[in-house]
Amino acid sequence: MDIFVPIVLLGILLIVTILLILADRALGGNEEKTITVNDKTDIPVEGSDTLLNNLSDADIFIPSACGGKATCGLCKVTVKEGGGERKPTEDPFLNAQEKAKGVRLSCQVKVRSNMKIEIPEGMMEAIEYRAKVIHTKDLTYDTKLVRFKLIEPKEISFKPGQFCQLKVPGLDVIRAYSIASDAKVKDTVEFIVRLVPKGKATTFVHKAMLSGDEIILTGPYGDFYLQEDSDRDIVMIAGGSGKAPIRSIMYRMQDLGMPRKVKYFFGARTTKDLYYTEEFKAIEKKYDNFEYIPALSDPEEGDGWEGEVGLITDVLDRLTGDLSQSEAYLCGSPGMIDACIKVLNKHNIPKDHVFYDKFD
Ligand SMILES: Cc1cc2nc3c(=O)[nH]c(=O)nc-3n(C[C@H](O)[C@H](O)[C@H](O)COP(=O)(O)OP(=O)(O)OC[C@H]3O[C@@H](n4cnc5c(N)ncnc54)[C@H](O)[C@@H]3O)c2cc1C
Numbered sequence: 001m002d003i004f005v006p007i008v009l010l011g012i013l014l015i016v017t018i019l020l021i022l023a024d025r026a027l028g029g030n031e032e033k034t035i036t037v038n039d040k041t042d043i044p045v046e047g048s049d050t051l052l053n054n055l056s057d058a059d060i061f062i063p064s065a066c067g068g069k070a071t072c073g074l075c076k077v078t079v080k081e082g083g084g085e086r087k088p089t090e091d092p093f094l095n096a097q098e099k100a101k102g103v104r105l106s107c108q109v110k111v112r113s114n115m116k117i118e119i120p121e122g123m124m125e126a127i128e129y130r131a132k133v134i135h136t137k138d139l140t141y142d143t144k145l146v147r148f149k150l151i152e153p154k155e156i157s158f159k160p161g162q163f164c165q166l167k168v169p170g171l172d173v174i175r176a177y178s179i180a181s182d183a184k185v186k187d188t189v190e191f192i193v194r195l196v197p198k199g200k201a202t203t204f205v206h207k208a209m210l211s212g213d214e215i216i217l218t219g220p221y222g223d224f225y226l227q228e229d230s231d232r233d234i235v236m237i238a239g240g241s242g243k244a245p246i247r248s249i250m251y252r253m254q255d256l257g258m259p260r261k262v263k264y265f266f267g268a269r270t271t272k273d274l275y276y277t278e279e280f281k282a283i284e285k286k287y288d289n290f291e292y293i294p295a296l297s298d299p300e301e302g303d304g305w306e307g308e309v310g311l312i313t314d315v316l317d318r319l320t321g322d323l324s325q326s327e328a329y330l331c332g333s334p335g336m337i338d339a340c341i342k343v344l345n346k347h348n349i350p351k352d353h354v355f356y357d358k359f360d
């Protein structure tokens, strides 16, 4: 090969790099800018990193379960000024109302000029925690309970149902996990993590993470939590690790003396996928108001299963009456949640009485 070819290629690369730096400067990359949050906090910014990263540098932790890849849709903030044009990557996550209000995915917005943004006050409560693994337990062949002791800060306050984010050490990976523990216990948090084949975070948690390891968590996040000012009957529906936030909500319901009627449907494939059955059956024994309905879609011959059989949607449909005065809490895969909401709608549940977290 002619020795001039690599030299020419290197020259082209150098020119392109210089042009990109000049373009970035021309677009305001090097000037100091200000992000004004909720009309009261000014954050000075240099460079042209994303809004998400700039907020994180200023200790404002926006949920970002995909780590900025525009696949989770959790990092929404309202941009009042600045921010430039919306990118096509944002469109699938924003409805018409959000687009009209200026809601953006903060991981897709580069800070190239002064900006004014609005963030729900609840989101400003999320902070970073150093935490240590103190206990892990296999709940099924693919699902683990993990307990972390908080090192700094030493305590967390959260609403039952909310989630945290876990940073996988050594990888640029952040994932969301619902808090499965009792909100009264403030110095530890528990998560229920289901192994996803080849999944980055879950493979780390299941195969590499050891007792004593230090981990960074951020949180709490989310608007999926028990609506305590309501006295409506409740339908809860979960599949797989979706039991995590429901477990936390159930701790709270018991502290309140189970004042509302609760029917909890848990969908699994076989008996091997069931866990905490005894724990929830014990609550059922204690409170007339609480009913736990595990249902198997594919029970195996000879496993002695005498409970409900069928897809969780069919079982829900069969065992549910009029829901016009009820509210519902759903957690699990997006497919399961969408299918169950259709069934709830069929039973007249009002739209604004349905709360869910999709684990995608
Ligand atoms: C608000 C919220 C709360 C959550 N709470 C929990 C929780 O309590 N417990 C829990 O286990 N998970 C929970 N999740 C899901 C979790 O954040 C991760 O997405 C999941 O653990 C997979 O991460 P990973 O890095 O191992 O897989 P990735 O490396 O992200 O994914 C690897 C591959 O598997 C696919 N994939 C990702 N997730 C799934 C899945 N669930 N089933 C099948 N395929 C999948 C991906 O599309 C990709 O192709 C929650 C998600 C959200 C948004």
Ligand code: FES
Pocket (backbone or CB within 6 Å): 063, 064, 065, 066, 067, 068, 069, 070, 071, 072, 073, 074, 075, 105, 106, 107, 108
């Ligand atoms: S961080 Fe996931 S979409 Fe922005």
